[in-house]
Amino acid sequence: MEISPALLALVGLLLALWTAAAVWVMLRASGREQKFASTRKSALRMARMLEESPAVPLLVRADGRIEAPDRFARWLGLLKVPEFLSELTGADGNGLSEEQVEELTSKVRRTQKTAKPFRMSLAVPGSERALTLSGTLADPAVSPNGAALVWVFDYSESQTELSQLREEAARAKDDFGALVGLIEAAPMPMWFRGGDMKLRLVNRAYVEAVGAQSADEVVTKQVELVETVGGRSASQVAQQAADRRQPIERIVSATINEARRTIRVTDLPLVGEGIAGYAVDIEEMEEQAREFRAFREAQRSMLDQLSIGVAQFDAQHRMTFANQPFHRVFALPPGVVNDRTTFEHMLLIAREAGRIPEVRDFPSWRNELVNWFQRDEPHEEAWPLSDSTHLRVVAQPLPDGGLVMIAEDRTEQLALSATRDTLLRTRTATFDSLFEALAVFAPDGHLELWNRSFPGAWGLEPEVVDGHPQAEDLLEAIAGNLADPGAIDVVGNTIRSATLDRKKRTARVELADGRTLDLEGVPLPDGNGLLTVLDVTASQQAEEALRERNRALEEADAVMTRFLANMSYEFRTPLTSIGGFAELLSSGIAGELSPQAVEYVQAISLSVGKLTEQVENVLDLSQSEAGLMPLNTAKIELLPFITQVVRAEEKRIVDGGLTLDLKGGAGKVVTADAQQLRRAIANLLDNAISATPQGGRIQVELGKSRGETKIVISDNGRGMNQHELARALEGIRMAADGKGIERRHGLGIPLARQLIEAHDGKLEIVSRPSSGTTATITLP
Known part of the structure; x- marks a missing residue:
């Protein structure tokens, strides 16, 4: 197909x-x-x-049935989600409380009926969980027939934070209130500036400081506490602090309570906008600082006057002060204080100058000395230096971590201490070798010091004084050796006078063995008393012998006085008779005399006159030396008186071919024996005439000096050497065989001196060979 x-x-x-x-x-x-x-x-x-999600949905139907995830049950502490809303309360105490369930049921029913949302917060009992429920009418697409949709939020952490925030807010509020109260009650002015640097808030101290009525008045009028300084106002300084975001502190003067005070002002930028400020009154602190500076300067000036070296070091071991003796002691150069020389460097400088002890490890030794700064107590050391100087160094730590170093040269003190020890030993040896017995008693009466002769002088054993006995015990031991035990009070009074009365006192006591002791209490400069005890037995015996001899001398002096009186009569009477018979023979009362007989009579008269003069001189000299010359004083006008004396020698002056000048003003008066003063001046004038050759010049000058009358007799004769002047002042003296009188230059000068001294005067003779002789008589 x-x-x-x-x-x-x-x-x-x-x-x-x-x-x-x-x-x-x-x-x-x-x-x-x-x-x-x-x-x-x-x-x-x-x-x-x-x-x-942080929220859990809870669907509540109209019949009360609920739908929710298991997490909702866990939030409530239930094992599973219950079927109805009323079952959210667990049988074992978990879940919500009945009151919470009733409140939730009421709000859910209201929302189902009115479609009004609700919001509520629950705290799950028995736990720290906090829930927030937000309910609304459910959308029909979710659940028809008027169900309610409740969103459950767990805000436990938020609640904790919120509680903490509430607590912190409350605490901050309290703190803020306390801070505001503190600021308001603060004794110092405080203020706050806004971003525009205008005052917004001030405390009461600020209001009182500017003299306003209230804080509102200060803010309204913008009254500033601090005046404009250096062209910058207080707000400008605050703006500068805000720009820098750093505090600005300054010290200014301001008028507070109508008085000028020194204040320290601080402008402090805050975290937000605004500047806070406060002022601290430092007037008293400044005054104390000035006083401290003055005190420090005075202290350092005083330390400069001390012979002890003082230096100060701060906590950084830097030298802040050193006086001149400290510079000399440690051979410090000038400027060590200004250079802030450290303690270690100062020791190095002193070491180079050979002013610290020779140490083997110098760095270790220096570190030991640096530890002085950390010591709690003063430290003292002896520093032998190489030049035989001995320093005493004292380190005094200061509370601020510094150090005060004191250096004292004690070389001389040590030498003086050695000398003192030598002197004490010498004193002890001297005391022990003295013939006197010595003892030193303290003011409290105890025997403090004695020599070896002291116990023997009182006939005591040396053991008696070895224990430094009290004076009462010693006197009790001495009383038994006194001839009169009651005489012990004399010894006690002598000691008491030297120690307590501070008076010198002497006394004499006799011992039972026949010795005589002389006591002398002498107060010593140190408050003690010296008791000197001398055995005067031999001297007392010699004194008695001297008294006997003195009595014999007094009797011999009386015999001499009577002898001089008799001799004065015996000498003057025969001479007066011989002179009178010669005058009678010369007048022819015995018949006419042959020329040769007249010459013999004249020779007899001349010899009688000279012999009378010599006898007068010898008697006056003898009486003057024996202090027996009588003076018949009277006021004598000196110029006429001297003129008569010169006129009496006029013939001799003219015959010798001499010139005599008499100088002196009238009105000079002396109180003297006219006859004796005439004889003194005549003898001096006679010596001047005899010593001046022909054609010479003699000058007699009267004067007055310092209230004394002076008679000056000067010549330009042959003068005398020192040996001849001494022989002339001696006049006559005993012959070398002691059997006769050796005549030198006559009795004129010695007699004149004796006569002048008898008038409380003085005779001064100055003579030079070939320059003449000057005799000065000074009479009061």
């Missing part, structure tokens, strides 16, 4: 349609399967998203 082409085409077309239909069916089935898988996957994803 032959198949037609049309049929074949139709069959092919049918096969093609069938194939296409099969392919379409297959493709559609595959699409549906993919869409189902995608829908399932989306459902699973949505379910997972709901499971992981």
Whole structure:
């Protein structure tokens, strides 16, 4: 059978349609399967998203049935989600409380009836979980017939944070209130500026400082506490602090409570906008600082006056002060203080100058000295130097970590101490070698020091005084050795006078063995009393002998006085008789005399006159030396008196070819015996005439000096050397064989001196060979 082409085409077309239909069916089935898988996957994803979401849906149907994920049951502490809303209260105490379930049921029913949403918060009993429920009427696509959809949120962490935030907010509020109260009650002015640098807030101290009525008045009028300084106002300084974002602190003067005070002002930028400021009154601190600076300057000035070296170091071991003695002790160069020389460097400088002790390991020794800064107590050392200098070094740590170093040169003190020890030993040796017995008593009466002669002088054993006994015990031991035991009070009074009364006192006691002791109590400068005991037994005996001899001398002097009186009569009477008979013979009473007899009579008269003069001189000199010369004093005008004396020697002056000058003003008066003063001046004038050659010159000058009258007799004669002048002053003396009188230059000068001294005057004679002699009489 032959198949037609049309049929074949139709069959092919049918096969093609069938194939296409099969392919379409297959493709559609595959699409549906993919869409189902995608829908399932989306459902699973949505379910997972709901499971992981912070909110859990709770669907409450009209009959009270509920639908919710298991997570909702876990939030409530239930094993599974209950079937009805009323069953959210667990039988074992889990879940919500009955009151919470009733409140939730009431809100859900209201939403189902009125479609009004609600919101409530629940705290799950028995746990820290907090839930927020937000309910609305469910969409019909979700659940028809008026179901309510409640979204449950777990905000436990948020609630904790919120509670913490509430607590922090409350605490911050309290702190802010306390801070505001503190700022308001602060004694220092405080303020706050806004971003425009204008005052927004001030405290009460600020208001009082500027003298305003209230803080509002200050803010309104923008009353500034600090004045413009250096062309910058307070707001400009605050703006500068805001620009730098750094605090600015400055010290200025301001008027606070109508008084100028020094304040420290601080402008402090805040975290946000605005500048806080406060002012601290440092007037008292500045005053204390000024006083401290003045005190420090005064202290350092005083330390400069000390003889002890003092230096100060700060906590960094730098020298801040050193007085001049410290520079000298350690041979420091100028400028060590200004250069802030360290303690270690100072020791190095002193080592180079040889002003520290010789040490083997200098770095270790220096490190030991650096530890002085960490000590709690002062430290003292003795430094012997190589030049025999001894230093006493004291290190005084300071509370601020510094150090005060004191260096005292004790070389002289040690030398004085050695000298003192030597003097004490010398004193002890001297005391022991003295002939006198010595003892030193303290003011409290005990025996402090004595020599070896002291116990023996009182007849005591040395053991009695070895224990430094009290004066009462010592006097009790001495009383038994006295001739009169009651005389012990004399010894006690002598000791008491020297120690307590501070008066010198002497006494004498006799011992039972016949010895006599002289006591003398002398107060010493150190408050002690010195008792000197001297055995005067021998001297007393010698004194008695001297008294006997003195009585014999007094009797001999009386005999001599009577002898001189008798001799005066015996000498003058024969000479007067001889002179009288010679005058009678010369007058011719015995007849006319031959020329040769007249010469003999004249010679007799001349010899009698000279002998009378010599006898008068000898008697006057003897009486003057014996102190028996009588003086009949009267006021004498000196110039006429001297003129008469010169006139009496006029003939001799003219015959000798001499010139005499008398100088002196009238009115000079002295009180003297005219006869004796005339004889003294006449003898001196006679010596001047005799010693002056022809053509010579004699000068008599009267004067007055310092209330004394002076009579000066000078000549330009041959003069005398020292030996001749000494012999002239001696006049006469016993001959070398002791049997006669050796005459030298006559009795004129010695007699004149005796007569002048009898008038309480003085005679001075100056003579040089070939230059003449000058005799000066000084009368009161």
